[in-house]
Structure formats: structure tokens, C-alpha cells
Amino acid sequence: MSNDAHKELNRLREEIREHDRRYYALGQPNISDREYDRLLERVREIETLHPDWITPDSPTQRVGGEPLSGFEHVEHAVPMLSVDNTYDESQLREFDQRIQKRLEGEAYSYLVDAKIDGVAISLTYEYGLLTLGATRGDGTRGDDVTANCRAIQSVPLRLGGENIPRVIDIRGEIYWPRIAFDAFNEKRIANGEAPFANPRNATTGTLKQLDPSRIVGRGLAFSAHGVGRLEPLDDFPDSNLELYELMRSWGVAVYTDVKCVDSIDAAIDVCKAFGETRATLGYEVDGMVLKIDSRKQRERLGFTSRYPRWCIAYKYEAEQGESVLLDVDFQVGKLGTITPRAKMEPVLLAGTTVRHASLHNFDQVERLDVRIGDTIIVEKAGEIIPQVVRVVTEKRPKNAKPIKRPTKCPACGSPVEQDEGGVYLRCTSIDCVAQRKERLIYFCHRDQMDIEGAGKVLIEQLVDAGLVRDCADFYTLHTKRDQIAAIERMGEQSTDNFLAGIETSKEKPLSKLLAALNIRFVGGSTAAAIAEHFENIDTVMAATVEDLLEVDGVGDELAASVHTFFQNKSNRDVIRRLRNAGVNLTQPKKSTDSSGPFAGLTVVVTGTLEELTRNKAHELIESLGGKVSKSISKKTDLLVVGAKAGSKLAKAEKLGVEVIDETEFIRRAEA
Ligand SMILES: [Zn+2]
Numbered sequence: 001m002s003n004d005a006h007k008e009l010n011r012l013r014e015e016i017r018e019h020d021r022r023y024y025a026l027g028q029p030n031i032s033d034r035e036y037d038r039l040l041e042r043v044r045e046i047e048t049l050h051p052d053w054i055t056p057d058s059p060t061q062r063v064g065g066e067p068l069s070g071f072e073h074v075e076h077a078v079p080m081l082s083v084d085n086t087y088d089e090s091q092l093r094e095f096d097q098r099i100q101k102r103l104e105g106e107a108y109s110y111l112v113d114a115k116i117d118g119v120a121i122s123l124t125y126e127y128g129l130l131t132l133g134a135t136r137g138d139g140t141r142g143d144d145v146t147a148n149c150r151a152i153q154s155v156p157l158r159l160g161g162e163n164i165p166r167v168i169d170i171r172g173e174i175y176w177p178r179i180a181f182d183a184f185n186e187k188r189i190a191n192g193e194a195p196f197a198n199p200r201n202a203t204t205g206t207l208k209q210l211d212p213s214r215i216v217g218r219g220l221a222f223s224a225h226g227v228g229r230l231e232p233l234d235d236f237p238d239s240n241l242e243l244y245e246l247m248r249s250w251g252v253a254v255y256t257d258v259k260c261v262d263s264i265d266a267a268i269d270v271c272k273a274f275g276e277t278r279a280t281l282g283y284e285v286d287g288m289v290l291k292i293d294s295r296k297q298r299e300r301l302g303f304t305s306r307y308p309r310w311c312i313a314y315k316y317e318a319e320q321g322e323s324v325l326l327d328v329d330f331q332v333g334k335l336g337t338i339t340p341r342a343k344m345e346p347v348l349l350a351g352t353t354v355r356h357a358s359l360h361n362f363d364q365v366e367r368l369d370v371r372i373g374d375t376i377i378v379e380k381a382g383e384i385i386p387q388v389v390r391v392v393t394e395k396r397p398k399n400a401k402p403i404k405r406p407t408k409c410p411a412c413g414s415p416v417e418q419d420e421g422g423v424y425l426r427c428t429s430i431d432c433v434a435q436r437k438e439r440l441i442y443f444c445h446r447d448q449m450d451i452e453g454a455g456k457v458l459i460e461q462l463v464d465a466g467l468v469r470d471c472a473d474f475y476t477l478h479t480k481r482d483q484i485a486a487i488e489r490m491g492e493q494s495t496d497n498f499l500a501g502i503e504t505s506k507e508k509p510l511s512k513l514l515a516a517l518n519i520r521f522v523g524g525s526t527a528a529a530i531a532e533h534f535e536n537i538d539t540v541m542a543a544t545v546e547d548l549l550e551v552d553g554v555g556d557e558l559a560a561s562v563h564t565f566f567q568n569k570s571n572r573d574v575i576r577r578l579r580n581a582g583v584n585l586t587q588p589k590k591s592t593d594s595s596g597p598f599a600g601l602t603v604v605v606t607g608t609l610e611e612l613t614r615n616k617a618h619e620l621i622e623s624l625g626g627k628v629s630k631s632i633s634k635k636t637d638l639l640v641v642g643a644k645a646g647s648k649l650a651k652a653e654k655l656g657v658e659v660i661d662e663t664e665f666i667r668r669a670e671a
Contacts, residue, residue, distance in 0.1 A: 002050070009046045009053060012039055016059045017160045021251035024154040024221075057129055057158040063151050067211035069497065070452060071143035078169060078228035080122060080136040081303065083289060085313035089268055092290065095312045096264035099292065102301055102309070109262040109293045111241055112270045113255045115313055116223055117200050117284040118175025119207055123149060123222075124229075125168050128159040128250075135207065138447075148207050149174070151215040154222045159250035163235065169228030170252055176203045178282045180219025198352040199284055224254045225289070238295050260293060271314045278316065287315035302670070305616045320379045321354070322392070323347040325372055328359065328403050330410040334438035334518055336427040338406065338416060340365055342376070342388055349380045357386040361424050362405050369393075371400035409434070436470075437463050439518045443471045447524060448516035449508055452501030453494055461487050471516065472574045474502050475581035510537060510587040513578075517571075520561045529553050529615055530562065537575060537585040541566040552615050597668045598626025602635050606649065607642030609662050620669050632657060640665045 016039055023029040040059060047054050054061065086092065099108065122142070124132035133149030135142040149155050152174065176184075176199040185196055196202035209215055224247060230236055237243055244254045259270045271288045278285045292298050292310040301309040323344040330338050340359040347354050357378045359365050368391055370376060375395035380386040409416055409427035411434030416425045427435060437460050444454035451474070462468040465487065467480055477484060478499050485495040515527035522530070533551045534540045540562070548559035565571055579585060594600075603626045605617045612620070617640065618628045629636060632651045639652040639659045652659055660668070 005046055005050065006053060009043060009050075012043050012046075013058060014160070015039060016043070017156070017158065017251060020059075020153070020156065021160060024156075024253045025248045025251050027256065059157070061150075062153070062157070063147075063213045063216055067213075068147060069210065071145060071208075073137070073141050074132065074134045074144045075141050076122060076134065076137075076139070076169075076228065079139050080120060080142070080171065080228070081139055081306065081308055083311055083313045084307040085287065085315050087315050087317060089314075092268060092271075092312065092314055093264055095290075096267075098309070099301065103297060106297070107262070108297055109260055110264075110267045111258055111260055111291045111293050112267050112288055113225060113258040113291075114274060114278075114281075114285045115287040115289050115315075116173045116175050116225075116255070117286045118173035118223075119200070119203050121145075121149065121172060121174050121222070122228055123155060123170045123172070125159055125165070125170065127166060128164040130155065130157050145207050147212040148209060148215055149222075151212040152220050152222055154253050156251040159252070161249045161251070163246065164250065165230055165232070165236065167229050167231045169230075170224050170247065171226040171228055172222055172224035172253075174203060174207065174220055174222050175199065175283055176206075177219065177221050178284075180221075184218055201352075221283075222253055224252050226291075240291065240293050240295065243295075268314075275316050285316075287313045289313045302666075304611050305613060319349050320377055320389070321347040321349045322375060322377055323354075325370060325374045325376050325388075327372060328365075330406055332409060332411045332427055332432065332434035332438065334435055334442050335520060336409075336429075336432060336435050337419070338409065338425045338427060340403065342370075342378075344376065344378070347378060349378065349386055352380065354378065354380065354386050357388050359388055365403050371396065371402050373397045373400040411435075433463065440468060440471060440474075442518060443516045444474075445516075448512055449505040450501075450512075451498075451505045453498035454501060458487070458490070458498070470574055472577035472581065475506070475578065475583060477502060506581070506583045508584060510535075510540075510585055513537075513583065513585065514540070517565070517574075519565045521558045522562060525615070526553055526558060531587040535587050535589075537579075541572070541575065552618065553613075594625050596624030596626070597671055598624045598638070601626045601637040602629050603627065603638045603640065604629050604632055604636050604648060604652075605640045605642075607645035609640075609642040611662060611666065617665070624669060 016036070019029070019031050019036055019039075022031075043058065044060050047058065047060060084095075086095075120136040122132075122134045122136070123130060124134075130146070130150065132144065133146040133155070134144055137143060150157060178199070181196070181199045181202065188196070196205075203220060206215055206218060206220060224244075227240075227243065237246070241258065241260050244258060248254050261267050261270060267290050271290075274285075274288055290312050292301065298308070298310040303309060323346075325342055325344050327343045328340050329343060331341055332338055339361060342357040342359050344355060344357060357376075359368075359370070368388060370388060370391050373396070375392040376388050377390045377392065378386045379389045405425060406416060408414065409429065409432055412427065412429050412432040414427055414429035414432060417428050418424075419426050429435075440459050440463065441454075441456050443449055444451040444459065454474075459468070462477075462484070465483070467477065467483060468474060481495060481499065484490060484498070485492055509531065511524075511528040511531035514522060514531055515524045529551050530540060530548070534543060543563070543566075545556075545559045545563045548554055548562055549556070554562075566575075575585070598621050603621045605614060605621075605628070609617060621628050626638075632639065632648050632655065634655060636652065636655070636657045639648065639657050640662065641649055641659055642662055649659065
């Protein structure tokens with residue numbers, strides 16, 4: 001009896017999986033929703049009687065367990081690189097010429113598919129079972145959002161069918177189809193809640209939900225457009241188009257209208273034709289992606305330091321809209337820069353209701369001759385904040401009011417001064433509350449110290465409550481737990497999470513701290529270069545401008561800025577307090593590979609490289625076991641030359657040092 005029930009359960013699960021595949025992957029349902037629900041109900045019945053038969057891939061188990069307290073970071077086995085993009089047809093042709101050259105006359109074809117505007121996701125299946133769903137993050141590490149992916153109906157919990165790989169990372173986009181998005185908004189409005197403005201942002205927000213049960217019923221969808229890891233590779237077709245077919249047979253929703261063409265002209269035709277119809281689609285598309293179909297050819301083409309060389313996105317021109325300028329407010333940035341921002345009548349732009357637009361700076365305001373009351377044209381391109389592109393002067397009302405440059409800081413009332421070069425206005429006070437808040441927000445941001453729970457609103461409240469003045473104050477907050485918990489809407493749990501986030505941030509490498517300190521001109525990559533060069537904060541603080549100029553990528557302006565920053569008494573005091581609080585002030589040594597292709601070799605790089613930055617080349621050498629040197633001597637084993645190599649090349653040739661070009665260098669590094 002119980003054996004029969006078990007068989008029935010397995011059969012029902014298989015049947016439901018097949019219906020999911022027909023519905024989501026093939027778009028050919030052959031069963032009504034009611035019948036489907038009946039099958040699901042029967043599975044639930046059997047599982048209630050036999051709870052030990054419940055498996056994680058059962059269709060009843062899309063949502064289970066407790067809400068999460070946060071997301072773990074996970075490393076991508078194959079990085080999720082972004083795709084190079086262009087708005088320009090001629091650049092597509094240049095891209096094609098590079099491909100032709102690199103493939104040396106071999107035939108090739110392009111897959112052309114729509115670039116759905118959603119959130120990039122990687123779904124890992126091991127022996128067919130969904131084991132991980134991860135966001136792109138910074139490309140190498142993302143958030144583990146498996147529980148949320150499971151709650152999305154078009155994500156298969158198990159792959160069905162033949163020839164299932166041992167491991168596959170299916171890459172794609174989670175997005176919110178228009179119909180489901182509008183329906184969800186209607187419900188919100190009916191509940192007296194504000195509707196979401198933009199499907200893509202709302203999708204991002206939904207994936208950040210800690211309680212997966214809140215995702216069910218929102219109608220988010222998944223569409224695959226690529227593959228990361230695939231094992232065993234030899235069992236699968238070289239053509240990605242064929243691989244798509246196979247994925248569809250496993251129940252994966254792959255973008256349905258992929259075109260495979262064998263010339264750039266045909267690819268451009270597909271892009272143009274699609275551009276005509278995209279407004280009528282049930283989801284947002286911001287461009288088309290051209291990819292080489294063959295996996296082997298993709299491997300040969302490889303990557304630049306940022307993008308795969310075998311694909312490019314063609315983006316459609318930004319949408320423009322007309323609105324009326326109601327007012328201009330002034331925002332103060334973390335270094336005191338005051339920027340004007342347009343407040344305007346709401347306008348629908350590329351699927352988003354927009355109320356604000358950037359005016360960049362006061363020179364721009366004057367150039368546009370924009371006045372309050374004017375009818376303006378705003379444009380939204382990609383992810384960039386919409387901007388005012390021109391004024392419809394014919395529609396200017398008589399009482400239109402010119403915009404005056406502020407003479408005082410709108411946040412603290414201190415006098416403002418014109419920036420060098422004259423484009424920006426800057427608040428002159430180092431004690432400006434608006435700047436302080438912005439600096440602290442920046443300090444806690446994911447790209448810097450990554451302090452969990454430290455959002456904009458909380459930081460503003462902490463500053464207003466006098467609990468935090470500078471970044472070192474974060475590390476004393478554990479003694480003020482009750483005061484934090486008393487802050488509006490904080491509560492015990494979030495307070496503890498926030499304090500734990502502060503504690504965790506103490507372990508960040510020096511590179512992150514240097515980036516977080518708001519030193520003028522110092523961004524993430526320069527901070528990393530400085531931290532790796534000097535290895536600890538004391539040598540950075542003791543460094544002269546000349547010492548700093550030794551660091552790759554550091555020029556006069558930057559060296560002077562870092563030096564001045566650490567000469568400042570109150571900045572040194574912040575470092576002292578961070579040290580006392582136990583914040584890490586050192587940079588871990590990079591692990592090197594003693595069997596790598598450059599193991600034991602002293603390597604010099606000279607001239608201008610095409611694919612790699614100088615820093616990247618040095619990193620590669622060091623991570624593959626080599627030692628980087630700046631000058632040629634008898635001890636040099638290898639010289640890598642880029643364009644315009646000067647005296648080093650001559651010297652290397654004289655000393656009999658082996659000389660290779662960038663292509664050969666990359667080949668060896670990848671060997
Ligand atoms: Zn100010």
C-alpha cells in the first residue's frame with residue numbers, strides 16, 4: 001500500500017515537472033491551471049501522510065524553512081563578467097573585424113538575443129539538482145539567493161530529461177514580466193501602498209527579500225542566456241544554440257527568439273528589426289547581445305581584463321520625455337561638491353516614473369539656460385540617472401525664474417567656493433554635516449568596508465543623534481547598544497546585525513580601508529595598488545610624495561593628496577583610534593603559485609599594453625609565481641613589451657634577456 005503511494009508520488013512529481021517544462025521552457029502548456037493545482041494538491045496529501053518522503057526538489061518545497069537573517073557571499077567558479085556595449089552600428093562592425101582577425105579567416109556565426117533588463121543570476125545544478133542561486137555581485141563574488149530563486153516558479157528545482165551534466169552553472173536574468181508587475185502594483189495600490197516604479201529595480205528589491213514566502217505570487221520569471229561551468233565538457237555540443245536546445249529539453253526557460261546568423265550585416269538587421277517591436281513586448285529589453293556561437297572559438301577569443309572578447313551588446317538609444325521644471329535643489333557630496341538637481345513633474349521614461357533629473361553642475365545650468373517653470377527634455381540612458389538635455393524655449397512662461405548659484409552651503413550654511421577649473425561649487429567647511437553623512441555612507445558601502453545594515457537612513461540618524469561623527473566612532477558603538485536600539489524603527493535584531501557587521505568589517509584588508517577613508521582621488525583600484533605596495537598603514541603614513549609615486553597608477557595629484565591626508569592631525573587621530581579598536585591595518589600577501597608559468601622568474605613590463613593594464617600584468621606575474629621588477633639588469637629573466645617600448649627594450653636585447661610581446665605573455669599566463 002505504502003509502496004504504491006510512493007510510486008504515485010514519484011509519478012506525480014515527474015508529471016508536474018513535465019508540465020513546468022512545457023509551460024516555462026517550451027511555452028506550450030497542455031493542462032489547465034486547475035488540473036495542475038489538483039496534481040500539486042495530491043502531492044501535498046501524500047507528503048502529509050509520509051513526511052519522510054519529502055525531498056528538496058519536490059514541487060511543494062519551493063518555499064520552506066525560516067526567513068534568512070542575511071545573505072552569504074559565494075565565489076563564482078567562472079566569473080560573471082559584464083558585456084562590452086555600444087550604441088553605435090559602426091562599432092559592431094569594428095567588433096566583427098576584430099573577431100575575423102583573431103579567428104584568422106575561419107567561419108563563425110553569431111547568436112543574437114534580446115538583453116532582458118533584469119537581475120543577472122547564476123543557477124548551479126549538480127547532477128540535475130538546483131544547489132545554488134547567486135547574484136552577479138562584483139563578478140567574482142555574489143550573494144547566495146538560492147532560497148529566493150527556488151521560490152520563482154520558472155526556475156526548475158531539478159532538471160529533467162536526458163544527458164544531465166554533472167555540474168552546470170546556468171546564467172540568465174531574473175526579471176519581472178509587465179503583466180505580473182502591473183498586477184502586483186494593482187494589489188499594492190488596493191492595499192493603500194505606493195506602487196513600484198520600475199520592474200528592474202523592483203526585481204532587485206524582491207531578490208533581497210529575506211523571507212522567500214513573500215516572493216511567491218509576484219510572478220518573477222527566469223530566462224537563461226548562457227553557461228558558466230559545464231562538466232563533463234566533452235559530452236556537450238560545441239554550438240551554444242544546440243546547448244540552448246538541450247537546456248530547454250531539461251526544462252530551462254531559454255530566451256525563445258534567439259537568432260543564429262553568419263554575418264555582421266545579418267546580425268545588425270536582427271537588432272534593427274527587434275528595435276521596432278521592443279516597446280510591444282511583455283518585458284523590458286534595453287538592447288541585443290551578439291555572441292559567437294562556438295564554445296571552442298569563444299575559448300580562443302578569450303577575455304580582455306574586463307569583458308569577454310566574443311560578445312558585445314548593442315544598446316538602443318535612450319528614451320526621452322518632456323516635463324516641467326518645478327524647482328532645483330542642491331545636494332552636498334562627500335567632498336563638499338554641491339550639485340544642482342532638477343525636481344520636475346513626474347514623467348514616464350523607459351518604464352520608470354521619474355521626478356528628479358541631474359543638472360550636473362552650474363556651468364551646465366548656464367549652458368542649458370534652464371529656468372524654473374521651463375518645459376524640459378529629459379533622457380534616461382541605461383542605468384544612469386536621467387538628465388536634462390535641453391529646454392523647449394518656445395514653451396517658456398513669462399515668469400520663468402533663473403537658477404542662482406548658492407553662496408552658502410544648503411546643509412551647514414558655510415560659504416561656498418568655486419572649484420579649481422570653475423565647474424563645481426564646494427562647501428568650504430570641513431565640519432559640514434551633509435559631507436560627514438555622505439562620507440560615512442561611503443565608508444560603510446559594500447564596495448568599501450561592507451558593513452551590513454548600515455544604510456543611508458540609519459547613518460543619518462546616528463549622526464543626528466550624535467552617536468557617530470567620524471568612521472572610527474563606528475567601532476565604539478557596541479558600548480552604546482541601547483541608544484542605537486532606541487533609534488526609530490531599529491529594534492533589537494537589526495541593532496545586533498548592524499553591530500555584528502561592524503565587528504566583521506574589522507577584518508577587511510588595508511586596501512578596503514584606504515578606499516573607505518575618502519581620500520581625494522583615491523578609488524578602489526588605487527587603494528589596492530597602494531595597500532599592496534606598502535603592505536601596512538604605517539609605511540603608507542610615512543611615505544613621501546616620491547615614495548607614493550613609485551606605486552603604479554599613482555600620479556602627482558594623487559600622491560600629493562594621499563600625503564596631505566596623512567599629514568593632517570585629525571586624520572592621523574582617526575587611524576590611531578581605528579588601531580586601538582582592533583581594525584586590521586595591513587594588507588595580506590598575495591598567495592603565489594610556485595609552479596606557475598613565471599615561477600622563479602624576474603619579469604619587467606614596459607611600453608603600453610593593449611589588453612591588460614600595467615597593474616593587471618604585474619598581478620598576473622606575481623600570482624603565477626614571478627617577481628616584478630621595474631628595471632632591466634642581469635637578473636632579469638623576461639621582458640614583456642607593449643607599444644612604444646623605449647630604452648628598456650634596447651638594454652634587454654644588449655643583455656640577452658628574453659623579450660616577448662603581450663599576446664605571448666597572455667598565452668603563457670593562460671597556459
Ligand atoms: Zn556644508
